[in-house]
Amino acid sequence: MTTIQKKPENPIAHLTPEDIEAIGVELDAIRQEIVDSRGEADAAYIRKVIDVQRKLELGSRAVLLASLFPPAWVVGTAGLSVAKVLENMEIGHNILHGQWDWMRDPKIHSTTWEWDMATPSEQWKHSHNELHHTYTNVIGKDNDLGYGIMRVDEDQTWHPFYLAQPVWNFINACFFEYGIAAYDLELGANIKRKRTKDPEFQKRVKGVLKKIRRQATKDYLVHPALSGPSFLPTLAANFTANVVRNLWSHSIIMCGHFPEGVETFEKRSIDGETRGEWYVRQMLGSANISGGKAMHVMSGNLSHQIEHHLFPDLPSNRYAEIAPKVRALFEKYDLNYHTAPFPQQVASAWHKVVRLSLPNGWLAQTTPRNAPQQLAKLYKMTTGGPKVRRAIAARDRQMAARAA
Amino acid sequence: MATIETPRARPASTPRPRLTDRLVRFAEAATTPLLPADYLDLFHPLRSGASLRGRIEEVRPETADAATIVIRPGADWAGHVPGQYVRVGIDVDGVRQWRAYSLTHGPRADGRISITVKAVPDGTVSHHLVRSARAGTLVHLEQAAGEFVLPPEGGPLLFVTAGSGVTPVIGMLRNLFPVVDDGVLRLPRSAGHDIVVVHVAPSEPDSIFLDDLRALDAAGAVRLVARYDDVHGVLDVDELGELVPDLAQRRTFACGPAGLLEALERHHEAAGLELFTEQFRSARVEPGDGGTVSFTLNGTTVEADGGTPILDAAEEAGVLMPSGCRMGICYGCVLPLREGAVRDLRTGEVTTASSLESDTGGVPIQTCINAAAGACDIDH
Numbered sequence: 001m002t003t004i005q006k007k008p009e010n011p012i013a014h015l016t017p018e019d020i021e022a023i024g025v026e027l028d029a030i031r032q033e034i035v036d037s038r039g040e041a042d043a044a045y046i047r048k049v050i051d052v053q054r055k056l057e058l059g060s061r062a063v064l065l066a067s068l069f070p071p072a073w074v075v076g077t078a079g080l081s082v083a084k085v086l087e088n089m090e091i092g093h094n095i096l097h098g099q100w101d102w103m104r105d106p107k108i109h110s111t112t113w114e115w116d117m118a119t120p121s122e123q124w125k126h127s128h129n130e131l132h133h134t135y136t137n138v139i140g141k142d143n144d145l146g147y148g149i150m151r152v153d154e155d156q157t158w159h160p161f162y163l164a165q166p167v168w169n170f171i172n173a174c175f176f177e178y179g180i181a182a183y184d185l186e187l188g189a190n191i192k193r194k195r196t197k198d199p200e201f202q203k204r205v206k207g208v209l210k211k212i213r214r215q216a217t218k219d220y221l222v223h224p225a226l227s228g229p230s231f232l233p234t235l236a237a238n239f240t241a242n243v244v245r246n247l248w249s250h251s252i253i254m255c256g257h258f259p260e261g262v263e264t265f266e267k268r269s270i271d272g273e274t275r276g277e278w279y280v281r282q283m284l285g286s287a288n289i290s291g292g293k294a295m296h297v298m299s300g301n302l303s304h305q306i307e308h309h310l311f312p313d314l315p316s317n318r319y320a321e322i323a324p325k326v327r328a329l330f331e332k333y334d335l336n337y338h339t340a341p342f343p344q345q346v347a348s349a350w351h352k353v354v355r356l357s358l359p360n361g362w363l364a365q366t367t368p369r370n371a372p373q374q375l376a377k378l379y380k381m382t383t384g385g386p387k388v389r390r391a392i393a394a395r396d397r398q399m400a401a402r403a404a
Numbered sequence: 405m406a407t408i409e410t411p412r413a414r415p416a417s418t419p420r421p422r423l424t425d426r427l428v429r430f431a432e433a434a435t436t437p438l439l440p441a442d443y444l445d446l447f448h449p450l451r452s453g454a455s456l457r458g459r460i461e462e463v464r465p466e467t468a469d470a471a472t473i474v475i476r477p478g479a480d481w482a483g484h485v486p487g488q489y490v491r492v493g494i495d496v497d498g499v500r501q502w503r504a505y506s507l508t509h510g511p512r513a514d515g516r517i518s519i520t521v522k523a524v525p526d527g528t529v530s531h532h533l534v535r536s537a538r539a540g541t542l543v544h545l546e547q548a549a550g551e552f553v554l555p556p557e558g559g560p561l562l563f564v565t566a567g568s569g570v571t572p573v574i575g576m577l578r579n580l581f582p583v584v585d586d587g588v589l590r591l592p593r594s595a596g597h598d599i600v601v602v603h604v605a606p607s608e609p610d611s612i613f614l615d616d617l618r619a620l621d622a623a624g625a626v627r628l629v630a631r632y633d634d635v636h637g638v639l640d641v642d643e644l645g646e647l648v649p650d651l652a653q654r655r656t657f658a659c660g661p662a663g664l665l666e667a668l669e670r671h672h673e674a675a676g677l678e679l680f681t682e683q684f685r686s687a688r689v690e691p692g693d694g695g696t697v698s699f700t701l702n703g704t705t706v707e708a709d710g711g712t713p714i715l716d717a718a719e720e721a722g723v724l725m726p727s728g729c730r731m732g733i734c735y736g737c738v739l740p741l742r743e744g745a746v747r748d749l750r751t752g753e754v755t756t757a758s759s760l761e762s763d764t765g766g767v768p769i770q771t772c773i774n775a776a777a778g779a780c781d782i783d784h
């Protein structure tokens with residue numbers, strides 16, 4: 001990937017400014033249709049999901065009281081994992097987006113909701129709703145692209161340090177909720193800029209630690225203790241459910257913006273961006289996961305990531321309904337509606353993580369035949385200094401130019 | 405739902421036994437970030453300790469456009485005095501709406517409460533309650549409130565009711581004179597009451613509770629003077645003296661449209677008579693200027709025009725506001741105005757606040773009947 005502005009074939013070059021504004025008008029109309037028809041059925045939907053989720057969680061935790069018996073452990077852990085996924089994805093994420101604020105129910109409202117997640121909802125709303133959704137896929141502005149620790153773009157200079165990126169990414173996936181908490185705190189940047197003594201920052205850290213303590217006490221102390229002789233199996237079950245939930249949500253989120261072919265944008269390009277241009281950026285910066293109802297619910301309807309990014313505050317249960325209209329609009333304007341089944345999108349996203357962990361072009365050039373030379377080159381680039389790396393990169397470019 | 409901080413109100417005089425205290429804390433640790441109540445609500449929303457709710461058990465048509473809704477209130481319902489109203493929160497088209505309705509009965513042996521609702525043209529909640537509400541629906545409630553109640557000492561009284569304004573009065577009368585199989589009961593507590601009811605309605609078939617009033621009249625419990633606009637013409641308050649010859653001896657309780665109540669106020673003031681009123685809605689004056697309303701605590705700003713209550717404008721913009729009767733009566737929507745000016749949409753009265761001239765806490769204003777008259781800073 002490279003930012004859309006630097007691509008030899010810019011996929012939006014064929015759009016006139018009038019086209020872009022017309023797209024905005026059409027999307028506004030799609031949005032208004034849903035706003036005008038929001039009602040009782042939608043309210044009943046979210047209440048039903050919350051009801052099912054809570055009963056599933058209670059039931060699973062009840063089964064885990066007997067988790068000393070392996071079948072109970074398996075059933076309880078599976079149920080709790082699903083409950084935790086629902087709680088974070090279809091319920092928490094979407095309520096915190098304000099998708100359900102129109103119901104004026106103080107119990108299902110973005111200003112009062114708290115979720116089963118290391119990061120307090122208040123902090124997450126800022127970094128996610130305000131930053132990520134506004135600056136989607138803008139390099140240098142949208143930290144969702146890499147949580148500050150990843151190489152997410154060819155234009156980021158390669159460093160041997162990035163070779164470990166697939167490993168980090170996997171660790172980050174397992175403990176994703178803590179990764180998000182660190183990201184919401186802008187932990188890396190605050191440490192680097194020596195702002196850790198800032199009282200505002202310390203207050204936020206305290207908030208996160210308190211939240212983590214409560215969530216951990218619940219999963220790793222209170223419920224195991226309730227299970228008596230099943231203390232350890234229950235603890236293991238809760239840990240497993242948390243990891244399953246983390247892996248799942250990490251995968252869904254990778255699928256949303258990371259698969260090959262999803263566009264990124266330069267910081268400069270969003271200066272004075274119009275509403276139409278903002279829409280187009282969301283259209284090209286997101287990817288959908290095709291699948292059935294279960295896929296949609298379990299992903300919190302982020303399987304409709306494109307629709308979600310266009311209309312982050314519309315009720316999630318309505319994305320499926322507008323998806324065909326949005327897709328038709330893509331086709332009308334000859335844009336790439338990026339959608340694929342889950343395994344394909346996950347594979348594609350991981351492929352990108354691996355590709356960018358290596359020097360530009362390395363993965364593409366490597367064949368079983370030239371593998372020894374390529375490995376030698378990688379070794380040199382890894383052990384040599386920046387000068388060595390620049391020289392090798394320059395030679396690669398020359399060879400590519402000559403071949404072309 | 406869930407809040408991280410869950411302060412539990414615990415009066416100092418009744419310390420909770422330590423064991424229960426610990427159990428509660430343990431239960432909270434097991435359910436965080438939710439509260440134990442969030443799970444209990446799934447199974448028993450009307451239990452003691454839950455936030456106050458009720459379940460609609462019966463919807464009984466009264467006239468073509470009015471119905472009585474019988475509600476089983478939650479265990480913590482504290483009862484009411486006839487004449488009081490209850491605020492009901494109900495989801496209409498998925499959106500939570502709150503309105504006040506008079507309780508139309510005395511305390512009942514079965515512990516249920518009832519309200520009688522007349523569908524007003526284009527009325528969101530009244531239409532829903534009269535036409536679409538179904539038994540089994542959960543509603544949100546607040547404890548009964550209101551000062552429009554009978555003087556305990558009784559005496560000679562006049563009730564003037566118009567349209568659905570009969571509801572609080574019927575609550576009082578039913579409590580005084582319960583109707584059983586063999587007629588109207590005369591209880592000791594009603595012996596000191598001498599009551600005339602002047603009941604006004606557009607037409608006879610439109611009259612809610614006419615049968616009840618007639619039965620009370622027939623039994624000699626009250627004297628009923630029924631007036632129908634289509635038969636008698638619109639009531640002129642100066643006629644009251646003819647309809648009720650001993651008007652001067654009576655204390656008047658009136659409930660009906662603003663126009664009638666204002667006329668009565670003028671009439672009674674001129675005649676030096678005592679008057680108690682209950683208003684269901686208010687007449688609004690011309691829009692003012694409008695302005696930018698900033699909510700200082702949550703950081704949102706809202707452009708409000710001079711004809712829209714700040715509450716409506718803020719909710720339109722997605723701000724979760726405290727609200728109540730939405731007509732300036734219950735004070736459930738009061739927020740402190742820090743800086744700026746608002747205009748009361750009913751009276752045109754302007755309220756101002758400034759850091760120099762106002763109380764440090766700001767000037768509390770009712771957001772439901774005040775519109776911005778310039779820029780406003782409101783603590784919320």
Ligand SMILES: Cc1cc2nc3c(=O)[nH]c(=O)nc-3n(C[C@H](O)[C@H](O)[C@H](O)COP(=O)(O)OP(=O)(O)OC[C@H]3O[C@@H](n4cnc5c(N)ncnc54)[C@H](O)[C@@H]3O)c2cc1C
Pocket residue numbers: 489503504505506507519520521522523524525526527528529530531550568571572682683684685729731733
């Ligand atoms: C203390 C108190 C007690 C009340 N008791 C009763 C009661 O026992 N029975 C009852 O039916 N109502 C009662 N009301 C009125 C009730 O609270 C609602 O205002 C009424 O049902 C209209 O609400 P809505 O949502 O249907 O109308 P809205 O959707 O709020 O308003 C729709 C339209 O109707 C107009 N409108 C609003 N209220 C009224 C009204 N009362 N009469 C005529 N037009 C109106 C509005 O100006 C608007 O144009 C009481 C109000 C108060 C403050």
